[in-house]
Amino acid sequence: xxxxxxxxxxxxxxxxxxxxxxxxxxxxxxxxxxxxxxxxxxxxxxxxxxxxxxxxxxxxxxxxxxxxxxxxxxxxxxxxxxxxxxxxxxxxxxxxxxxxxxxxxxxxxxxxxxxxxxxxxxxxxxxxxxxxxxxxxxxxxxxxxxxxxxxxxxxxxxxxxxxxxxxxxxxxxxxxxxxxxxxxxxxxxxxxxxxxxxxxxxxxxxxxxxxxxxxxxxxxxxxxxxxxxxxxxxxxxxxxxxxxxxxx
Amino acid sequence: xxxxxxxxxxxxxxxxxxxxxxxxxxxxxxxxxxxxxxxxxxxxxxxxxxxxxxxxxxxxxxxxxxxxxxxxxxxxxxxxxxxxxxxxxxxxxxxxxxxxxxxxxxxxxxxxxxxxxxxxxxxxxxxxxxxxxxxxxxxxxxxxxxxxxxxxxxxxxxxxxxxxxxxxxxxxxxxxxxxxxxxxxxxxxxxxxxxxxxxxxxxxxxxxxxxxxxxxxxxxxxxxxxxxxxxxxxxxxxxxxxxxxxxxxxxxxxxxxxxxxxxxxxxx
Ligand SMILES: Nc1ncnc2c1ncn2[C@@H]1O[C@H](COP(=O)(O)OP(=O)(O)O)[C@@H](O)[C@H]1O
Ligand SMILES: [Mg+2]
Numbered sequence: 001x002x003x004x005x006x007x008x009x010x011x012x013x014x015x016x017x018x019x020x021x022x023x024x025x026x027x028x029x030x031x032x033x034x035x036x037x038x039x040x041x042x043x044x045x046x047x048x049x050x051x052x053x054x055x056x057x058x059x060x061x062x063x064x065x066x067x068x069x070x071x072x073x074x075x076x077x078x079x080x081x082x083x084x085x086x087x088x089x090x091x092x093x094x095x096x097x098x099x100x101x102x103x104x105x106x107x108x109x110x111x112x113x114x115x116x117x118x119x120x121x122x123x124x125x126x127x128x129x130x131x132x133x134x135x136x137x138x139x140x141x142x143x144x145x146x147x148x149x150x151x152x153x154x155x156x157x158x159x160x161x162x163x164x165x166x167x168x169x170x171x172x173x174x175x176x177x178x179x180x181x182x183x184x185x186x187x188x189x190x191x192x193x194x195x196x197x198x199x200x201x202x203x204x205x206x207x208x209x210x211x212x213x214x215x216x217x218x219x220x221x222x223x224x225x226x227x228x229x230x231x232x233x234x235x236x237x238x239x240x241x242x243x244x245x246x247x248x
Numbered sequence: 249x250x251x252x253x254x255x256x257x258x259x260x261x262x263x264x265x266x267x268x269x270x271x272x273x274x275x276x277x278x279x280x281x282x283x284x285x286x287x288x289x290x291x292x293x294x295x296x297x298x299x300x301x302x303x304x305x306x307x308x309x310x311x312x313x314x315x316x317x318x319x320x321x322x323x324x325x326x327x328x329x330x331x332x333x334x335x336x337x338x339x340x341x342x343x344x345x346x347x348x349x350x351x352x353x354x355x356x357x358x359x360x361x362x363x364x365x366x367x368x369x370x371x372x373x374x375x376x377x378x379x380x381x382x383x384x385x386x387x388x389x390x391x392x393x394x395x396x397x398x399x400x401x402x403x404x405x406x407x408x409x410x411x412x413x414x415x416x417x418x419x420x421x422x423x424x425x426x427x428x429x430x431x432x433x434x435x436x437x438x439x440x441x442x443x444x445x446x447x448x449x450x451x452x453x454x455x456x457x458x459x460x461x462x463x464x465x466x467x468x469x470x471x472x473x474x475x476x477x478x479x480x481x482x483x484x485x486x487x488x489x490x491x492x493x494x495x496x497x498x499x500x501x502x503x504x505x506x507x508x509x510x511x512x513x514x515x516x
Contacts, residue, residue: 048393074395082393088386102394 001026002158002192007046007056009039016042017053018214029184029191031201033236034211035245040194041085043211044162047192048082049073060158078106081156081189085163087147089135095122096131099150106154121149125179141172145179152183161193165200173197177204198237202226210236212245285477286469289403302405310371310406310472311413315420321366322421325358326350326428334433343433347444348451350429351422355452355460359422360414361508364467367417368500372475375406376496379479380489388480403480406472414468415461422460459515466511467504474500 002024009017016039024030034040045051046058049065057066060076068076089098099118103109109117122128125145135143144164151159161180165173177197181204184191195201201208202222209219210233218225218233226237235243258266329350337343379402382388391398426448433439475496482492 045389048389050389050392077393077395080393082390084386084390086385088390090387090390091381091385105396106394 003059005057008054028206031205079157081151081159083147083161087143125149158190306405306409322424323428326425330429330432347448354425360463363418363421375475376479376493380482403476410468410472415464418464
C-alpha cells in the first residue's frame with residue numbers, strides 16, 4: 001500500500017505540490033490525471049524516492065521512505081517496476097539487453113533462464129524477434145512496449161507508468177492499455193499510472209485521482225470521476241476550452 | 249492563497265554583503281558537491297560488485313580510441329620541438345644537448361599536459377555528453393529505481409580507466425615524440441644519432457619519469473572526474489547537455505594546467 005501525506009514540493013519559487021494526499025490500495029490500478037506541467041511526474045518521482053519533499057511523507061507498505069536512502073531505499077525499489085515518460089531505455093544496449101539488464105544485474109539466474117524470460121516478456125508485449133534491434137531504430141510505440149517489458153520482467157509488486165501512451169496513435173493506445181490490463185490480471189501488481197488518455201483510462205482504472213494546483217481535487221472510481229460535480233474535473237474530462245481551467 | 253510579502257528594501261551595502269555571501273555559499277556548496285561526488289566514487293572503488301565489462305568498455309573508449317590522435321600529436325610535438333630546440337641550441341653551439349632537451353620537455357611537461365588536453369577534447373567531451381543524455385532521458389533515474397547505483401556503473405569505470413590509460417597514453421606520446429625529434433634532428437638536420445640518444449641517457453633519470461607519471465595519473469582522475477560530474481549534473485534539454493560539455497572541457501583544461509604548475513613546483 002502506498003500512502004502520500006500532505007506532500008509539499010517547490011522548485012525555486014514555483015510551488016508544484018501543495019499538500020497532496022493520496023492512498024493507493026494493494027492490487028489496484030490508480031490513474032492520476034491532470035494537466036501537463038501540473039506535477040504528475042514530480043509526484044511519481046517522490047514515490048520512487050528520486051525527489052525529496054519539502055514537507056510531508058511517503059509511506060510504502062508501512063515504511064516511511066521520505067528520508068530513506070542507500071540500501072534501505074533500494075530494498076523498497078527492488079519491488080518496483082517503472083515505465084518512464086520517455087521509456088528511458090539504455091541506448092547503448094539492444095532491446096534484448098535492455099529487458100535482460102535488471103535480471104542480469106539483480107538476480108542470480110542462469111543465462112539460459114534469463115533468455116527464456118526475456119523472450120517470453122518480449123512476446124507478451126508483441127515484440128518477439130525484435131530483441132537484436134537498437135532502441136534508436138524502433139518506433140515510439142515499440143520503445144514504450146520495451147520499457148513495459150523491462151519494468152515487468154522482474155515481476156514487481158508495484159508498477160509505475162508515466163504517460164505510457166502519450167503521443168501514440170489510438171490503436172496503439174488501446175493495445176498498450178490492453179497489455180497493461182492483461183499483465184495486471186496475470187501478476188496482480190499495484191499500479192500507479194499517470195495519463196491524459198480520456199476516456200480510455202476509465203476502462204482500465206480501478207480508481208482515478210485528479211491532480212490540480214498541487215493537490216488531489218477529486219478521486220474515486222471512474223464513475224465517480226465522470227459524474228463529478230467539481231467544475232474543474234468536469235471540464236478536464238470533457239476537454240472544454242471554456243471553464244475554470246485556463247490554458248497554461 | 250497568499251503570496252509571501254516582499255522583504256523591505258535594504259540599504260545598498262547591506263544588499264551587497266548579502267549578495268557576496270549568497271554567491272560564496274553557492275560556490276562552497278558546488279565545491280562540496282564536486283568533492284562529495286569523487287568521494288562517493290572512491291568509496292565505490294572498494295565496494296563490490298565491480299563492473300568489469302563497463303571498465304573494459306571505458307578503457308576502450310578513453311584509451312584505445314584515442315591512440316591515433318595521441319600518436320599524431322605526439323609525433324608532431326616531437327618534430328616541432330626537435331626543430332625549434334635545434335635552432336636555439338645551434339646558436340650556442342650546443343646541439344649535443346638536443347636529445348635530453350627534447351626528452352626532458354616531453355617527459356616532464358608536454359607529454360602529460362598535451363596528452364591530457366587532447367584526450368579531454370576527444371574522450372572527455374564525449375563522456376560528458378553521453379552521461380548528460382542519460383540524465384535528461386531519465387536513464388540515470390532508471391538505473392536508480394532498479395536499485396542499481398549509477399555511480400558504480402557510470403562514474404567508477406571512467407575514473408579507473410583514466411587512472412590506467414593516461415600514464416600509458418602519456419608514455420606512448422613521449423616515445424613517439426622523442427622519435428619525432430629524432431626524425432627532424434638526425435634525419436633532416438644531420439645530428440648524429442649517437443649524440444641524440446647517448447646524451448639522453450646521461451641526463452634523463454627516474455625522477456623525471458616519475459614526475460611525468462604522477463602528472464599523467466592525476467590528470468586521468470581530473471579529466472574523468474570533471475567530465476562525469478558535469479554530465480551527471482547537467483541541466484535540462486539539449487542545451488543543458490551542450491553547456492555541460494563545454495564546461496567540462498573548459499574546467500578540465502584549466503584544472504590540468506593549474507595542477508600541472510602545482511605538481512611541477514612540488515615534485516622534484
Ligand atoms: N527537477 C526540476 N527542477 C525544476 N523544476 C522542475 C523539475 N521537475 C519538474 N519541474 C517543474 O515542475 C512542474 C511540473 O512538472 P511535471 O511533474 O513534469 O509535470 P507533468 O504533470 O506534465 O508530469 C513543471 O512546471 C516543471 O517545470
Ligand atoms: Mg510528466
